[in-house]
Amino acid sequence: xxxIFAFVETRGTDIRKVGLEAVTAARMLADGSGGGEVHALLxxxxxxxxxxxxxxxxxxxxxxxxEHAGLANYNAEVAASTTADRIKSGGYRAAIFSTTAQGRDxxxxxxxxxxxxxxxxxxxxxxxxxxxxxxxxxxxxxxxxTLAISATPAVLAMRPNVIxxxxxxxxxxxxxxxxxxxxxxxxxxxxxxxxxxxxKLDLAEAPVxxxxxxxxKAAENFKLVEDLADAFGxxxxxxxxxxxxxxxxxxxxxxxxxxRLVSPELYIAVGISGAVQHLAGMRTSKTxxxxxxxxxxxxxKIADYGIVGDVFEIVPALTAAIREAKKGH
Amino acid sequence: xxxxxxxxxxxxxxxxxKIGGDGTSLDEAGLKFDINDxxxxxxxxxxxxxxxxxxxxxxxISLGPDVVQETIRKALSMGADKGVHLKADRVPFxxxxxxxxxxxxxxxxxxxxxxxxxxxxxxxxxxVGPMVAELMGVPCVTAISSLEIANGRGTAKRELEGAQEMVxxxxxxxxxxxxxxxxxxxxxxxxxxAAKKKPLESKPAQLAEPQVKVRKLELPPDRKxxxxxxxxxxxxxxxxxxxxxxxxxx
Ligand SMILES: Cc1cc2nc3c(=O)[nH]c(=O)nc-3n(C[C@H](O)[C@H](O)[C@H](O)COP(=O)(O)OP(=O)(O)OC[C@H]3O[C@@H](n4cnc5c(N)ncnc54)[C@H](O)[C@@H]3O)c2cc1C
Ligand SMILES: Nc1ncnc2c1ncn2[C@@H]1O[C@H](COP(=O)(O)O)[C@@H](O)[C@H]1O
Numbered sequence: 001x002x003x004i005f006a007f008v009e010t011r012g013t014d015i016r017k018v019g020l021e022a023v024t025a026a027r028m029l030a031d032g033s034g035g036g037e038v039h040a041l042l043x044x045x046x047x048x049x050x051x052x053x054x055x056x057x058x059x060x061x062x063x064x065x066x067e068h069a070g071l072a073n074y075n076a077e078v079a080a081s082t083t084a085d086r087i088k089s090g091g092y093r094a095a096i097f098s099t100t101a102q103g104r105d106x107x108x109x110x111x112x113x114x115x116x117x118x119x120x121x122x123x124x125x126x127x128x129x130x131x132x133x134x135x136x137x138x139x140x141x142x143x144x145x146t147l148a149i150s151a152t153p154a155v156l157a158m159r160p161n162v163i164x165x166x167x168x169x170x171x172x173x174x175x176x177x178x179x180x181x182x183x184x185x186x187x188x189x190x191x192x193x194x195x196x197x198x199x200k201l202d203l204a205e206a207p208v209x210x211x212x213x214x215x216x217k218a219a220e221n222f223k224l225v226e227d228l229a230d231a232f233g234x235x236x237x238x239x240x241x242x243x244x245x246x247x248x249x250x251x252x253x254x255x256x257x258x259x260r261l262v263s264p265e266l267y268i269a270v271g272i273s274g275a276v277q278h279l280a281g282m283r284t285s286k287t288x289x290x291x292x293x294x295x296x297x298x299x300x301k302i303a304d305y306g307i308v309g310d311v312f313e314i315v316p317a318l319t320a321a322i323r324e325a326k327k328g329h
Numbered sequence: 330x331x332x333x334x335x336x337x338x339x340x341x342x343x344x345x346x347k348i349g350g351d352g353t354s355l356d357e358a359g360l361k362f363d364i365n366d367x368x369x370x371x372x373x374x375x376x377x378x379x380x381x382x383x384x385x386x387x388x389x390i391s392l393g394p395d396v397v398q399e400t401i402r403k404a405l406s407m408g409a410d411k412g413v414h415l416k417a418d419r420v421p422f423x424x425x426x427x428x429x430x431x432x433x434x435x436x437x438x439x440x441x442x443x444x445x446x447x448x449x450x451x452x453x454x455x456x457v458g459p460m461v462a463e464l465m466g467v468p469c470v471t472a473i474s475s476l477e478i479a480n481g482r483g484t485a486k487r488e489l490e491g492a493q494e495m496v497x498x499x500x501x502x503x504x505x506x507x508x509x510x511x512x513x514x515x516x517x518x519x520x521x522x523a524a525k526k527k528p529l530e531s532k533p534a535q536l537a538e539p540q541v542k543v544r545k546l547e548l549p550p551d552r553k554x555x556x557x558x559x560x561x562x563x564x565x566x567x568x569x570x571x572x573x574x575x576x577x578x579x
Contacts (some may be wrong), residue, residue: 073494076469080463101489101490105459105472108458109462112425117426117540120453120455120456121453139355140450142548142549143355143548143549144547146543146547148542148544149541187498193492194492203490204490205490250493251507252489252493254508266576266578289568301554304553306556308561313562314562317562318569321569
């Protein structure tokens, strides 16, 4: 029997979907190792405490809430020290984080403070005697490694979207806690968080990602991609490096080896050739659709469904058809 | 300003990898190696800061077998001042083992600024920079895509998923570099010649026992071959039907 810790990622006063995935993963691990408790940590500004029931709903026996006016923006030092202190005192078998920009920032710091290793971008895990065995892509996903972690706690950051948040209601006893360090006194401060646009979906979490490439010809033509995303209603917009290099879209939209990693239910590549470096960021998407005028474009090799032709003709038609299909629901 | 940059020698990813006979390592035959792109951008950032200040020193550090000296020399030929090679038979997978050895070396150097890449494509783990920062007890900003430093303080931008953070920090600091910060310069012929004479110290790395071991490497299953639904806008209704009935994503 072993207790498992989950770091529940937040943005503002909301729990991110990856946060519920972390709780779900922790629940699986606790149940898989003889039925321990899941302790979930929630850090954020006033208002975050109200979200504790969501963590309980997904399997947390205890929800540790650190609510502080100084946590409106992410504070790495507060997050790392508060989390590490809690894990030290809790005696956990494993600690689960998310492989997002924030998770990649906080998890290695926590592990270093605990004096243990960490594996990020975990695809699956298993308890095997004294070791926790995980699968992790190396060489930008061209090779899959099976790794045995002997450290206690085993610190894992899960790849977003490989475990769906599952309801499994537990008591979710709330423990209020204070930040280990004063958020006003840290050496690094986030002065501003700029979110893409009102109501814009987050690339790491969106169930549908529409990505545009150089085939769109100009920045203003991303309107086509945005309209398609809008028709879906649950889609985020991404881009290739060719596009972010040309300044058509911000770097935070870039998907691929050097950009962000996405794994949505549906990925639609619009005017994208399918260079290996791009595929590295999206090849684990469940369904891939490609629209490209070149029938030999490499993207068609990994696309489940492809349409050969001009994006300027096909994308508006697809947008109209999706709007129509959504109306039926 | 004293700046250190940690650089890793990594294989070119544009190949089909082969697994070695032991099943736990790569067959390196035919692979081409070079400095990790993120680390090249980190070197470039260090050089630009030094050039702007008109003073300073840039030290490049790499842990691994003797061949990593080539990677250090590349950074020297871009313009870094000196190199430190932490010698190990092989680069361990466990980023914490690497971080501990690098932190020991870096602590002794009294650097104002320590730069890392955001991630190395081979490990695909992205942990060494922030781990070193914690081991050194120095503040850290990860995945920066812009950087200004003046009067012992700095500002940077971080890329999140579909969002950006504006960050302020004090020095000394550890930074990890994301894409978009700069474009790395190519070494000039003069730079390459000069690099041959620059100091490169080699000493054994102090490697702790790893806590993560590679059990198996394998190639991922191929995605099942794609299907072209049709050509032009006429294919859209069939695509939508497949998304509804077969993929069930609508
Ligand atoms: C070290 C390294 C790291 C990299 N990291 C990344 C990364 O993280 N992400 C990334 O995306 N790239 C990355 N790249 C770049 C990558 O190699 C490609 O250059 C890039 O992905 C190409 O972008 P693209 O598909 O938009 O453009 P292109 O390759 O130019 O493709 C455009 C496509 O649009 C099609 N097209 C043109 N007009 C139309 C039309 N009217 N209708 C339909 N189709 C049309 C063309 O047939 C073509 O296939 C990296 C490269 C290197 C060397
Ligand atoms: N063997 C090494 N020698 C020097 N620096 C390294 C080494 N391994 C990793 N690094 C640094 O740590 C960064 C992140 O690596 P990783 O945690 O493996 O993704 C790299 O971009 C380098 O800056």
